[in-house]
Amino acid sequence: MSFRDIVESGKFVVTGEIGPPKGTDIKEVLHHIELLKGKIDVANVTDNQAAVMRISSLAGCQLCLQNGLEPVLQMTCRDRNRIGLQADLLGASVLGIKTVLCLTGDHVNAGDHKQAKSVYDVESVQLLKIVNGMNNGFDMSGNELQGATDFYPGAVVTPESVPLEPQLVKFEKKVEAGAKFFQTQAIYNMDKFKDFMKYARQFPVKILAGIVVLKSAGMANFMNKNVPGIMVPQDLIDEMKAAGKEKALDTGLNIAARHIRQLKEEKICDGVHIMAIGMEDKVPEIMERAGLL
Amino acid sequence: MIVGEQKPFDEIWDMIKDYKKVLVFGCNTCVAICHAGGGKEAEILASLLKMKATQEGAAIEISHSAIERHCEPEFFQPSMEDVRKYDLVLSTACGVGVNLLSEIIGEIPVFPAINTEFFGAVPRAGEFEEHCAGCGNCILHLTGGICPIARCSKSLLNGPCGGTNNGSCEISPDIKCAWVQIYDRLKALNRLDVMKQINEAKDWSTSQGPRNIKVKLMEENTK
Ligand code: SF4
Numbered sequence: 001m002s003f004r005d006i007v008e009s010g011k012f013v014v015t016g017e018i019g020p021p022k023g024t025d026i027k028e029v030l031h032h033i034e035l036l037k038g039k040i041d042v043a044n045v046t047d048n049q050a051a052v053m054r055i056s057s058l059a060g061c062q063l064c065l066q067n068g069l070e071p072v073l074q075m076t077c078r079d080r081n082r083i084g085l086q087a088d089l090l091g092a093s094v095l096g097i098k099t100v101l102c103l104t105g106d107h108v109n110a111g112d113h114k115q116a117k118s119v120y121d122v123e124s125v126q127l128l129k130i131v132n133g134m135n136n137g138f139d140m141s142g143n144e145l146q147g148a149t150d151f152y153p154g155a156v157v158t159p160e161s162v163p164l165e166p167q168l169v170k171f172e173k174k175v176e177a178g179a180k181f182f183q184t185q186a187i188y189n190m191d192k193f194k195d196f197m198k199y200a201r202q203f204p205v206k207i208l209a210g211i212v213v214l215k216s217a218g219m220a221n222f223m224n225k226n227v228p229g230i231m232v233p234q235d236l237i238d239e240m241k242a243a244g245k246e247k248a249l250d251t252g253l254n255i256a257a258r259h260i261r262q263l264k265e266e267k268i269c270d271g272v273h274i275m276a277i278g279m280e281d282k283v284p285e286i287m288e289r290a291g292l293l
Numbered sequence: 294m295i296v297g298e299q300k301p302f303d304e305i306w307d308m309i310k311d312y313k314k315v316l317v318f319g320c321n322t323c324v325a326i327c328h329a330g331g332g333k334e335a336e337i338l339a340s341l342l343k344m345k346a347t348q349e350g351a352a353i354e355i356s357h358s359a360i361e362r363h364c365e366p367e368f369f370q371p372s373m374e375d376v377r378k379y380d381l382v383l384s385t386a387c388g389v390g391v392n393l394l395s396e397i398i399g400e401i402p403v404f405p406a407i408n409t410e411f412f413g414a415v416p417r418a419g420e421f422e423e424h425c426a427g428c429g430n431c432i433l434h435l436t437g438g439i440c441p442i443a444r445c446s447k448s449l450l451n452g453p454c455g456g457t458n459n460g461s462c463e464i465s466p467d468i469k470c471a472w473v474q475i476y477d478r479l480k481a482l483n484r485l486d487v488m489k490q491i492n493e494a495k496d497w498s499t500s501q502g503p504r505n506i507k508v509k510l511m512e513e514n515t516k
Pocket residue numbers: 424425426427428429430431432433440441442443
């Protein structure tokens with residue numbers, strides 16, 4: 001079943017992440033694919049995540065397909081202009097990739113090629129429109145395609161962005177531009193997320209809550225200070241602290257599982273997006289603890 | 294105005310050290326205001342280069358002068374005879390000035406002593422901010438007079454990215470997020486409806502050079 005069918009069927013979906021490696025040694029990424037397949041519904045394949053150069057997202061998706069894991073092609077607008085983006089979309093389509101996540105992309109300033117010229121010829125809202133145009137059989141200039149694409153387009157939103165209002169204006173534009181599902185930035189405050197969902201439910205889109213496992217109280221403090229749109233509430237930081245060094249990770253996994261369970265049981269949103277960030281081997285365990293496996 | 298900064302001294306020295314007779318040539322308009330390349334800065338740079346030449350035991354004759362503007366040929370005319378006596382002109386004008394003088398001067402090389410950076414405003418004395426990128430198709434009426442092309446790090450057209458952070462841009466706490474400013478401004482103008490409209494992909498063809506404009510003079514129009 002394609003991701004579109006799964007998520008539209010109303011099942012609580014679980015998406016994960018595959019980060020392609022920097023270099024041609026793919027042993028580890030194949031291992032991650034093996035770990036996640038049959039457990040999560042689909043895996044986002046990141047696109048030079050954090051502006052760090054690696055194997056392309058398109059090739060990463062192909063590895064997933066060859067090895068039985070349904071991929072989501074992440075596409076940022078940082079590295080390719082409208083010609084490159086559309087060419088890769090056509091390529092993805094013929095390779096059998098069915099889901100695209102349209103992103104603006106982290107600035108090159110964050111990555112390992114800071115001297116690069118950023119592109120941003122188009123951005124996330126416009127990329128969504130491009131995907132929809134190609135689904136209707138036309139490129140961006142209005143030329144008819146010899147065979148249309150059939151992508152399920154998605155986007156991202158940061159429910160705890162500060163200030164929030166401009167972010168919501170953008171969210172609504174993404175909906176208007178044709179996004180059918182959204183994955184959120186990592187969320188930790190269930191009450192605040194419920195407020196966001198109350199708002200988001202007005203729109204005919206599926207929302208998957210972003211989950212990032214806390215490894216320590218220090219990591220939570222670091223993210224609060226340095227990662228835009230992430231806010232770990234004090235009670236969770238205290239819980240991590242109380243667990244001590246030995247049990248910190250275990251507690252972090254429990255918190256993630258507890259949140260997922262609550263999101264599902266209270267039908268707060270349509271699924272979760274688990275960003276393992278180097279802890280791919282823990283994803284099945286989180287899912288088990290959340291009662292999903 | 295055009296804003297630039299002087300290049301690192303060692304880079305300038307490397308450029309000029311093999312020449313014998315060098316003119317440090319200032320421009321007294323934009324680059325004088327940003328303290329990068331006016332007559333005063335040309336004079337200071339010339340004396341620093343002289344000191345360096347003495348230290349290095351290099352026999353270079355270094356002089357300085359300045360004119361009002363380097364972007365129109367007529368301003369060069371009175372000094373061209375003098376300028377042609379040198380075997381290198383080290384220009385402290387913006388890149389436009391270096392280009393134009395190179396065209397006019399003939400066989401003598403013209404090297405840049407400053408890095409030309411942006412079109413900027415001077416919000417407070419000694420501070421310069423990029424406010425326009427000369428994209429050739431202005432949309433300030435849609436963005437509350439705040440330019441997202443020049444002032445958003447990604448030149449976004451439809452609102453802030455996920456990196457927006459308490460009013461700052463993801464690339465630095467010292468840079469304001471243009472889209473938060475645009476939102477606030479449009480809200481104050483009671484024009485948030487404008488921000489809610491999707492801005493289509495930009496036609497960048499107007500922003501790419503080489504661009505030339507030939508203005509029809511009034512007399513021609515009325516002929
Ligand atoms: S929209 Fe273009 S012309 Fe207008 S201020 Fe911005 S860069 Fe300059």
